[in-house]
Amino acid sequence: GHTILIDEFDTFCNKSKEFTGIINSGVRRNGKYTRDGGRGKVIESSTFGAKIYAMIGTPPQTILDRSISILQQRKLATEVKKSLEHTGSLGYLKHDIELWCKANLNTIRSSREIVPKIQAANDRQAQSYHILARIAACISPEIEDAVRASASLLISALEEQENSYSGQKLLQDIEITFEDANVDKMPTKEMIQRLCRLPDSVWGSYRDWE
DSSP states (O other): OOEEEEOSGGGTTTSOHHHHHHHHHTTSTTOEEEEEEETTEEEEEEOOSEEEEOOSSOOOHHHHHTSOOOOOOOOOTTOOOOOOOOGGGHHHHHHHHHHHHHHHHHHHHHTTTTSOOOOOSSHHHHHHHHHHHHHHHHHOHHHHHHHHHHHHHHHHHHHHHHHHTHHHHHHHHHHHHHHHHTOSOOOHHHHHHHHHHSTTOOGGGTOOOO
């Protein structure tokens, strides 16, 4: 299949419940998105497939939990960036990966209950990283150990980033709240209540504002 590449994901991912639903449903092979085709016609589209998105900050929690996150940082002026050369060889790499996957697919599938899960913040995130551990276990114990160590570092770094971006996330959600209400001002209590009712909102867990 194909892989969808999405850049500047932060500019719209928090503003569309429909888009969030499409991304979330695409994790499973039978994932579908249903929409009104007009004249009583319902159109179903498959959403299953790999997706790579780049953004500043973090996406809605439901998307984040289904993602393998790779954190980046701005290059320092003293650092030298190495350009990617000989991209033609990537076609051979893709071919080799496809052959390996076909040869080991049944082994990976049967390892679901055998290979221990990677400890994560919640079950959904653990499931996302579990497939990496299962693939690595098919290669060698050493590769599996390396993948588990890397996953733990990624999960820890992601938690730190989430904390640092909580202020930015709050400003984004406040903007959405005012846009939904179509006003330029509102009482603080009403704003807090609206923040808590946003899809995938985390603000209700900070304090019982109701």
